[in-house]
Amino acid sequence: MKNIIFKSTTIVLALSLIVSCNAVQNANKTQKGAAIGAAGGAVIGGIIGNNVGKNGNTALGAIIGAVVGGAAGGYIGNRMDKQAERIEEEIPGAEVTRVGEGINVTFNEDAGVYFDTNRSDVKGTSASTLDKLAGIFKEYPNSNVLVEGHTDSAGSEEYNWSLSQQRAESVTSYLVSKGISSGRFTTKWYGETQPRESNETAEGKAKNRRVELAIVASEELKQEAYEKTN
Numbered sequence: 001m002k003n004i005i006f007k008s009t010t011i012v013l014a015l016s017l018i019v020s021c022n023a024v025q026n027a028n029k030t031q032k033g034a035a036i037g038a039a040g041g042a043v044i045g046g047i048i049g050n051n052v053g054k055n056g057n058t059a060l061g062a063i064i065g066a067v068v069g070g071a072a073g074g075y076i077g078n079r080m081d082k083q084a085e086r087i088e089e090e091i092p093g094a095e096v097t098r099v100g101e102g103i104n105v106t107f108n109e110d111a112g113v114y115f116d117t118n119r120s121d122v123k124g125t126s127a128s129t130l131d132k133l134a135g136i137f138k139e140y141p142n143s144n145v146l147v148e149g150h151t152d153s154a155g156s157e158e159y160n161w162s163l164s165q166q167r168a169e170s171v172t173s174y175l176v177s178k179g180i181s182s183g184r185f186t187t188k189w190y191g192e193t194q195p196r197e198s199n200e201t202a203e204g205k206a207k208n209r210r211v212e213l214a215i216v217a218s219e220e221l222k223q224e225a226y227e228k229t230n
Contacts, residue, residue, distance in 0.1 A: 062214040063215075064099065066102065075228055084096050091112065093110050095108075101216065103214075105215065106213075112128070115209075121170060122174045137175065138180065142221035143216065143221065144184050145214070146186045147168050147172045150209070153195070154199075163191070164189035169189075171211050
């Protein structure tokens with residue numbers, strides 16, 4: 001888990017956060033959700049989420065910020081383990097990371113979701129990849145999805161902002177066209193402001209031209225988790 005630096009209003013809360021992060025780092029996948037909750041649940045998750053987002057990874061921030069924690073968090077984590085495994089099986093090139101009670105998925109050119117220069121339409125290999133993802137979302141209907149668009153630094157900031165919006169919205173629209181409820185999606189875009197790698201190299205730019213997903217529990221899954229664990 002990436003280091004998280006933030007200000008806390010109390011020493012107790014700060015210590016709780018340290019315990020929480022250590023627990024998540026050392027736990028197995030299903031235990032991660034419960035470990036976060038043991039040190040303060042959704043309140044702590046929200047504080048971590050806000051600070052991760054400020055440090056340039058809003059997808060990760062959204063996942064941690066949505067934490068439920070405790071036994072319910074462990075229940076949700078188990079469901080997310082299975083969904084993450086399905087994504088890895090069906091889309092080998094995708095970078096799939098289990099975080100807390102959610103899943104972070106990064107698609108770039110290597111993962112089969114890419115766009116022609118200055119274009120935002122989904123076609124070819126990208127369409128095939130998203131078809132597989134839509135099938136998995138149908139298998140796991142009780143999860144919500146944040147879709148984020150990012151670009152490299154080529155071109156003006158204003159242009160890249162617009163391009164990242166078009167591409168994120170294109171991915172969301174494509175998945176909705178495959179029968180996934182639009183109510184499950186939130187779509188955001190960040191232009192060139194959140195690079196993963198240096199834009200000084202062609203390889204770095206390729207990694208920065210990406211769409212990221214944050215997959216979290218829906219309210220229905222949270223309610224199910226509470227009912228099953230209380």
